[in-house]
Every structure is written in structure tokens, then in C-alpha cells.
Amino acid sequence: MRIFTCLFAFLMVIQHQGQNLKSPSEFLGYELGSQFTRHHEVVSYFQYVSEALPGQVQLQPYGYTNERRPLMLAVLSSPENMQNAEALRTAHLQSTEGSGNSQIAVVWLSYNVHGNESVSTEASMQTLYELLTTKKEYLKNTLVIIDPCINPDGRDRYVNWYYQYKNTPYQVDANSKEHREGWWSGRSNHYMFDLNRDWAWLTQVESQQRLKQFNKWMPHIHVDFHEQGMNRPYYFAPAAEPYHEVITDFQRDFQVKIGKNHARYFDQNGWFYFTREVFDLFYPSYGDTYPTYNGAIGMTYEQGGSGRAGLGVQVASGDTLTLEDRIAHHLTTGLSTVEVASQNAGTLNEEFRTFYNGKKDFKYQSYVLNGDSDKQQALAELLDKHEIAYGWAVESTVRGLSFGSGANASLKTNSRSMVVSTNQKKGTLVKVLFEPNAVLSDSLTYDITAWSLPYAYGLDAMASEGLVKSDASQVAPWSVIPPGIEKGAYAHIGDWNSMKDARFLSDLIQNGIRVRRSERSFQMAGKTWGAGSLIITRGDNAHKSDFEQVLQSLVEKHQKPLTSAATGLVDSGKDFGSGYVGMIPEAKVAILSGEPTSTLSFGEVWHYFEQQLHYPISVLDAEYFDGVALGDYDVLVLPNGWGYWSFLNEGRKTRLKDWVAGGGRLIAMGGALAHLGGEDGFSIERKQADTTDIETEIPPSFEDSSRERIREEITGAIFKTRVDPTHPVAFGYGNTYYTLKLGGDTYTLPGGSMVASLGESPLPVAGFAGSKAVTNLAESLVFAMEYHGRGHVVYMADNPLFRGFWENGKLFFANAIFMAE
Structure with a gap:
């Protein structure tokens, strides 16, 4: 009885706090949509909400941008669910392994991946507030994750620019300066990368840190909020063709279900919208496709406006599109998404388990990759971030489709042959990233149509229709610690095959070590060295008293093996004093x-x-x-x-x-x-x-x-x-x-x-x-x-x-x- 009384009292406190929770407008001191909110103010509001409702909202920082702005998630649900949030997360992840019996839907809402698509972050604050107040019944069987701003650097670049150039209060004329960003727009991150095309490649710090959190939660639904041209109505799912062939019937159908719910609200308000156009589900590195290939219902929502819209702009119809309008639309689809998830939590869990544990009828079950160990290491580092398993083959011969010839062939494997199989939890993602040529149902696509990782990483690959035996516990070739350099040697030789070698050279140059490169291949120390091989001589570095200590430290830092030579006289080829062995200059x-x-x-x-x-x-x-x-x-x-x-x-x-x-x-x-x-x-x-056949062709119809x-x-x-x-x-x-x-x-x-x-x-x-x-x-x-x-x-x-x-x-x-x- 005492426990029940304490729990009842706790829930009453939570309910009271929810009733007194300040809206974004109340907290910020201005009506949401009447101004743009800078990133630090958004962070402050989310911190305020998490402190006001600690039993319902957990704020989880997950890193920093290049410009040192914080990245964070808000995890929210009912008080009962949040008391057991970790247990719910664990049970949900167990479903990917065939166990677990979670009935809670996990919905992830991502905002502002493009910094100048600025309505997203504004809408995230109101969505947070509404879910904890007027729509809190959705949270009884739903856990919602909100990332209020994926791209803080780009967002603040846009908002700061807008405040510099806007009229007072604002000008709706689209020709006014406040609607005309310059070359360095707010769309991209610090390094001007499009973060919405980096989910699979993980080249940017924002993507790398976010994916760690994504893999911790593996949501049932992921929504990526965007903006498009200011004269376009709202876009929501279902997506356009082409769909990748791995996308399940359930994933397709559930997009339709969500779209119909959105349409119901938009129809009530007389808002225009469109579906099944432009935005397809094929290229794997988007915020809709990548979650889809991980079992989620991945969707893009596009509001008209983008960097042109500002606080208000006159569109082609003559109407004025305001930031308040844009917030209302994104708020509606965000809440509608959570509503549908709540209504279908059981089905979402059941189908998620099926996605991971059902039979996968993929043509190729294993990909075998031979080649330079540095390139294998670069690929392995990417696979590790995706939590994709790989191993090492035994000595054998594997038959399958050769990536090099495009025909069936055989490939000899050994303990240095990397094997990646679709027979694993992330098997669907493996198929999408490794398949030789993805099936394209429609040539009109929104992005590139080829990306196969064996080609991208320059590895000699084979796609096998059977499982290739491999050992994941074997030590990777690059994990072997290179031997130290021989002190007093005439020269030290390194190969030149990869970006790892290039980074080593870059570090040598910046540490004042002079390096030569061979313009011809040569043989020495029982090995053939290719053109471009690095040659570091004692004589070239006589000016540097700590030459050997610095070189050894860089060998260890880059794990770069060097072969020490007692002479500059090669067995065949050009000797180290030849004009074909030139100095690599420090390039400005x-x-x-x-x-x-x-x-x-x-x-x-x-x-x-x-x-x-x-x-x-x-x-x-x-x-x-x-x-x-x-x-x-x-x-x-x-x-x-x-x-x-x-x-x-x-x-x-x-x-x-x-x-x-x-x-x-x-x-x-x-x-x-x-x-x-x-x-x-x-x-x-x-x-x-070549235009020789143009005159003989029948002109196409307008359609x-x-x-x-x-x-x-x-x-x-x-x-x-x-x-x-x-x-x-x-x-x-x-x-x-x-x-x-x-x-x-x-x-x-x-x-x-x-x-x-x-x-x-x-x-x-x-x-x-x-x-x-x-x-x-x-x-x-x-x-x-x-x-x-x-x-x-x-x-x-x-x-x-x-x-x-x-x-x-x-x-x-x-x-x-x-x-x-």
C-alpha cells in the first residue's frame, strides 16, 4: 500500500508539472514563429523541459559539431515508461535477435538536417510541448526521440545571416535581400557537406556521433523534416518510385497508412499537399532510406519555404507564407506520425521482428574482398560504425560473380580475404551497400544510382550465392604491430597504395622529414616496390638530429611498416641516387x-x-x-x-x-x-x-x-x-x-x-x-x-x-x- 501511495503521489506531481509546463512562446518571450530561435536558445528550452519533467523527458547529449555546438536528443514517454526506459530499449533491441516482447513503439523525429530549412527546429519545440500536454495519451505506448537540430552549425549560419539582412519587421517581397542567401548558405554543415546524404558514408562528425545513438535505439519509425522550394505545397509519404527491392510490403503499406492520417488533418485545414512524387527510396544515405534499410518506416516530410522564405514571403499564388504556417504544418505531421505509431504499436513491433528474423531471399549471401590491407582497414572502419560484422576466410576457392569482370569466376581466398555476409542482423544493409548493381525500377531518381562499396574502396571482390566460411575472431592484417626501424640504416622504404600511406607522408613532411619517391618500380630486399614508393634516407635528413626518433614515432602513430635498407643500391631498377628518385617537395x-x-x-x-x-x-x-x-x-x-x-x-x-x-x-x-x-x-x-540521329527521331510528347x-x-x-x-x-x-x-x-x-x-x-x-x-x-x-x-x-x-x-x-x-x- 505504501508503494502504491508513493507511486500515486509521484504521478500526481508529474501531472501537475505537465499542466504548468511553459510553452516555447512563454519560455522564449516571443510568439513562436515571430522570430527565429538561435540554437543555444533551443537547447535552453529542451533543458528547461527536461528539468521541469524529469520523470518524462531525458536529455541525452551525444557530441559536438565542428564549431563546438552541442548535439542532443530528447527521449520522452509516459512516466511509467520512462521509469523503465532502459529495460524498454533493451527489450526492443532483443527483437532484432528474435527474442524480446516489447509492445512500445519507438518513433524518432529528426529536425533541421539542412540548416537553412529552418522551420524544423522551431517545430521541434512545439512538438515536444504538445506531446507532453495536449497529446500525452500518445505516449502511453510510444517512446519518442526528438533530435531538435542535426545541423546546428548550418542553422546558426542561416539564422545569424537572416538577422543581419532582414527588414523590420520583415519584407514579403522575395527579391529583398533577406530572401537571397549568398554562396555560403546555411544548408550545409561546417565543411559544407550535405548531412542528409551522409547517413551511410559517415564522413562527418555529426553523422558519426548520431549513428551511435541510432544503433542504441533502432526506431520503428524515423522522420526527416525538410523544406523545399517556397512555391511548393507540403510533401509527405508515401514516397515516389524507385523503391529499393529490399523494402518490404509492410514498409510500403505503412507509409500509405501514415500518409492517409496526415491527409485527414490537412484536408480539415484546407492545406495543399502531394505524395508519391520526386522523393524516392533508393539511394541508401538519406535520412529516410538508411533507417528503412535498418527495418524502420523511414520518411521525408517537405514543407515549402527553405532559405528563401524567412519569416514571411509572398509566393507565386499571391498568398503570404509565414514561419507560423510552416511550423503548423510540420507540427501536424509530427504529431500525426506519433498518433499512428501509438495506434499500431503492436503491429510495428511484430513487423520489426519479422524484418530481422524472417527469411531473407537474397541472391548473394557473401562478399569476399581481397586487396590492399589498408583499403580493407578503411572499409572495416566504416563497417564497425554500422555494426556490420565481417570475418576472415580460410584457404579455399570461391565461385561467384566477379566485380572486376562482371562475369562468374573463381577467387582464391586465404586468411587475408575479408568476408562480409548477409547472414547477420544488418544483412539487409549489407545487401544494399555491397550488391554489384542495385535493381532500378525507375530511371527517374533523386540521386546517384550506384555506390557499391567494393568499387568505392578499390577491392578485388566476389559476390557468392553461398555462405563463405569465415572467422571473425582472427586478428586483422592491419592489427599486426609494424617492427621498429633499424637505427643507422641507409634508408627506409614504404609502399604507396592508399590514403593511409598519404596521411603518413603528410605527417612526415609536416614534421620536417625529407622524403623521396621512386618514379619507377624497383626490386630490393626480396620485394618489388611499385612506382611512388616512399624512400626516406639518412643522408637527406642529416640536418635533423632527432630524425630516427621522430620517424619511429610516426611509424607507430600510423601503424606504417617500413623496410630498412643498408644501401642505396637496388637489385634491379633505379638506385636511390638516380634522377628517377626525386625529392617530394613540401607543397603550399x-x-x-x-x-x-x-x-x-x-x-x-x-x-x-x-x-x-x-x-x-x-x-x-x-x-x-x-x-x-x-x-x-x-x-x-x-x-x-x-x-x-x-x-x-x-x-x-x-x-x-x-x-x-x-x-x-x-x-x-x-x-x-x-x-x-x-x-x-x-x-x-x-x-x-553526337547529334546525327536527332532529326530522324519522333519528338516525345510533353508528358x-x-x-x-x-x-x-x-x-x-x-x-x-x-x-x-x-x-x-x-x-x-x-x-x-x-x-x-x-x-x-x-x-x-x-x-x-x-x-x-x-x-x-x-x-x-x-x-x-x-x-x-x-x-x-x-x-x-x-x-x-x-x-x-x-x-x-x-x-x-x-x-x-x-x-x-x-x-x-x-x-x-x-x-x-x-x-x-
Whole structure:
């Protein structure tokens, strides 16, 4: 009786506190929607709620952004459920293993992944409040997780910009400055990455820290709140085709169920909306697809507005769209989602168990990956973050589909062969990330159509229809501690095959250690060393009294094995004193930023240098580029972009040519290539499309015009290229490379040297490429180099740094910095 009395008293206190809970407007001191709320104020409100209702809300910090803003989750449910929150979480996770009997639905609501889609975070506060007050009955059998702001850096960038430029109180004219963000918009995170495309690749700190929490909860439903163009009505599920084939009938049907509930509320209010258009469920790295491939009902909700809308804007219909309107729409779908989850908690749990424990009829049950251990390690680090299991094979021969040939073949395995099987908890995710070529039900997609990890990581892979025996307990090849260097040795030799090697070189240079690289392969100490191999001699570093101590510390830090040599005389090839064994200079690198460039491409290069290669880079903005002394820099990177047509005028091209002729090294990417050529430029030429059959074709109907245009496009398809491994930009590569091609622009380089190129009849090995686009790819360059005076230009038609996940392309970029002289 005493226990019951205490519990009753506790519940009465909780109920009283809920009645007195301040709304966001009351706490902030202004009506929600009348101003934008800065991130620290949002954090304060969530902290206030968790302190006011400690028995119903747990605030769980999960990390920091690059700019040191906190990331956090609010976990909320009924007082009874929250008393047993950990037990409920454990029981829910047990269902992925075939046990557990949870009846609580877990719903995760994610807001503001794109910083300038700013209504999301505002709506998160009101959603929190309503769930704890007017809609608290939903929480009796539902546990809700709210991430109020996935991208605090981008959000505050937008909000601070808006406050700088807005009219008072605000201007609805869409031409006014407050509706026109500049080049560095608030959409992306600090490194200008799109966090909504990083769920699978985990290149960014926000994604890495969030996924740890996601794997702790594995929600039944995950909603990603967004905004789109200001003239568009609200979008909610069900999604558009293509759906990936692993998506279950239940996942499809439940999207419809939720969509109908949303429609009921929108119809009552006379609000416009649409479904089944634009936003598909295919590319695996979105906030809707990634949870879906982990058994959830993953959905995107899109409110019209985005960075253009501000506090209020006049849309094409003549109506004014306000921030209050946008909040109301996101609030409605958020609450409606939790309502449907509460009504179907039992079914959600039952189907979630089925997803993880039902029979998976996947064609390929195992993926075997041979190749460089550094590349295996890079892949393993990604798999560990996803909690995907892998092991090591025994000596055997496996038959299956070869990723290299695209045909059935055999592959010899040994204790260094990595095996990833679909016969595990994350088996569905394994299939999606590893399958050679995902089945595409509709070529009109929202994103890339190929991403297979064996291609991305440059590993020799086999897809087997049977389970390949493996041992997960075996020590990984990279876990073996490298031996220490031999003191007093003439030289120390290291191979050059991976980004791990590039990071080691970067650290050597920054620690004042002089390094040579061999331009030819050679044999020494019973081993063949490839072109690009690193040679660190005692003589080159005689100036450094602590040379051996520093080198040993870097060997240990990078776990980089070196072979010590007592002589500079090789068994075959070029000796260490040869002109073919040149010094790697310390390169001072700059990158162009601003309007000519794509923010995403700029961010990829910026992140590559600072967070992957760990090498300093200077950012030169286009606004003051003309006043910069280019002679202060050895390397200049021009990222992909669409504004070079005006930036690369005659005067700037002449200036760049003079700088290159004087010894400068220019790296041009994507859209920059199209405007570097011409009479006043370099030799690069855009290939002209073959239009011989256009006149004979029947014009498509208006309805079919979008599908006709797709024939001229390439939506992220993988192509096999031929590589010249003797070229310095290709050191560390073999004769082939799989490139991720993102468009149909093609180039030739008369008189230049090809590094990687496509053949006579290129076809994608994975993904979609339109028939017209493919015909123009023949003999086009992927990477190439042109000498000009004492310097050179490296052309990158394809992006080896795309979204930071195409691991096997990154060494090309390191070569362009360190190896190409």
C-alpha cells in the first residue's frame, strides 16, 4: 500500500508539472514563429523541459559539431515508461535477435538536417510541448526521440545571416535581400557537406556521433523534416518510385497508412499537399532510406519555404507564407506520425521482428574482398560504425560473380580475404551497400544510382550465392604491430597504395622529414616496390638530429611498416641516387572558394585536406582572388562549379597560364574544365555530342519529355576506366579504376597525357546512364595532365572525392599534390 501511495503521489506531481509546463512562446518571450530561435536558445528550452519533467523527458547529449555546438536528443514517454526506459530499449533491441516482447513503439523525429530549412527546429519545440500536454495519451505506448537540430552549425549560419539582412519587421517581397542567401548558405554543415546524404558514408562528425545513438535505439519509425522550394505545397509519404527491392510490403503499406492520417488533418485545414512524387527510396544515405534499410518506416516530410522564405514571403499564388504556417504544418505531421505509431504499436513491433528474423531471399549471401590491407582497414572502419560484422576466410576457392569482370569466376581466398555476409542482423544493409548493381525500377531518381562499396574502396571482390566460411575472431592484417626501424640504416622504404600511406607522408613532411619517391618500380630486399614508393634516407635528413626518433614515432602513430635498407643500391631498377628518385617537395596548397565554385565540391576538397589527409590548405575567395600573389603557392585547386564561365575571363586565364608556366601546379575539377580551354587557355577541349540521329527521331510528347531528357544524363553510374600506372598521378593504382560518373560532360586533351580514360564502347558496370550520354563517352578523359612551361595542369573530369566516400579515388588527389612534378 505504501508503494502504491508513493507511486500515486509521484504521478500526481508529474501531472501537475505537465499542466504548468511553459510553452516555447512563454519560455522564449516571443510568439513562436515571430522570430527565429538561435540554437543555444533551443537547447535552453529542451533543458528547461527536461528539468521541469524529469520523470518524462531525458536529455541525452551525444557530441559536438565542428564549431563546438552541442548535439542532443530528447527521449520522452509516459512516466511509467520512462521509469523503465532502459529495460524498454533493451527489450526492443532483443527483437532484432528474435527474442524480446516489447509492445512500445519507438518513433524518432529528426529536425533541421539542412540548416537553412529552418522551420524544423522551431517545430521541434512545439512538438515536444504538445506531446507532453495536449497529446500525452500518445505516449502511453510510444517512446519518442526528438533530435531538435542535426545541423546546428548550418542553422546558426542561416539564422545569424537572416538577422543581419532582414527588414523590420520583415519584407514579403522575395527579391529583398533577406530572401537571397549568398554562396555560403546555411544548408550545409561546417565543411559544407550535405548531412542528409551522409547517413551511410559517415564522413562527418555529426553523422558519426548520431549513428551511435541510432544503433542504441533502432526506431520503428524515423522522420526527416525538410523544406523545399517556397512555391511548393507540403510533401509527405508515401514516397515516389524507385523503391529499393529490399523494402518490404509492410514498409510500403505503412507509409500509405501514415500518409492517409496526415491527409485527414490537412484536408480539415484546407492545406495543399502531394505524395508519391520526386522523393524516392533508393539511394541508401538519406535520412529516410538508411533507417528503412535498418527495418524502420523511414520518411521525408517537405514543407515549402527553405532559405528563401524567412519569416514571411509572398509566393507565386499571391498568398503570404509565414514561419507560423510552416511550423503548423510540420507540427501536424509530427504529431500525426506519433498518433499512428501509438495506434499500431503492436503491429510495428511484430513487423520489426519479422524484418530481422524472417527469411531473407537474397541472391548473394557473401562478399569476399581481397586487396590492399589498408583499403580493407578503411572499409572495416566504416563497417564497425554500422555494426556490420565481417570475418576472415580460410584457404579455399570461391565461385561467384566477379566485380572486376562482371562475369562468374573463381577467387582464391586465404586468411587475408575479408568476408562480409548477409547472414547477420544488418544483412539487409549489407545487401544494399555491397550488391554489384542495385535493381532500378525507375530511371527517374533523386540521386546517384550506384555506390557499391567494393568499387568505392578499390577491392578485388566476389559476390557468392553461398555462405563463405569465415572467422571473425582472427586478428586483422592491419592489427599486426609494424617492427621498429633499424637505427643507422641507409634508408627506409614504404609502399604507396592508399590514403593511409598519404596521411603518413603528410605527417612526415609536416614534421620536417625529407622524403623521396621512386618514379619507377624497383626490386630490393626480396620485394618489388611499385612506382611512388616512399624512400626516406639518412643522408637527406642529416640536418635533423632527432630524425630516427621522430620517424619511429610516426611509424607507430600510423601503424606504417617500413623496410630498412643498408644501401642505396637496388637489385634491379633505379638506385636511390638516380634522377628517377626525386625529392617530394613540401607543397603550399590553396583552393578557390566563392561564387564560381560549388559549395559541395569546395567542401569536399576542404574536408579532404583538413580531416582526411591532415595537410594545411589556404582558402582564397573569388572576391579578392585578383589581389592574391599566386607565386606564394605551389598548388591551386579549382573545385567543380558552374560559375567559371564568367570567372575565367581572358585576364584570369592569362594569369593562371603564366603562373603554371613559372612552375605552378593547377588542379581543375568538373565544371572548371569547360572554361580553361579556348584560344586564350589551355589545351583541354569539350567533346561535342553526337547529334546525327536527332532529326530522324519522333519528338516525345510533353508528358514524356522528362523521360526523354534522362537519355542524355548519367545519374551517378560506375564505369570501368583504363589507367596508365606509370603516370605520377596514377602511382599506387593498377591498370583499371572504377570511377563514379555524375554527368555526361566529356573532354579530350590533344597532346596531353591521359592518366585514366574510358574506352571505345564504355558501358556502366552499375547504375543508370542514358543511351545518348553513353555514346559521347568513348575515349573521353577521366583524369589527365598537361605540361605547360615548368608547371602543369591536372584535369579531373570525374570527382574522386565525391561526398568523401569514394575511397579509392582519393589517392589520385594525393598524387596530384605530392607525386606529379
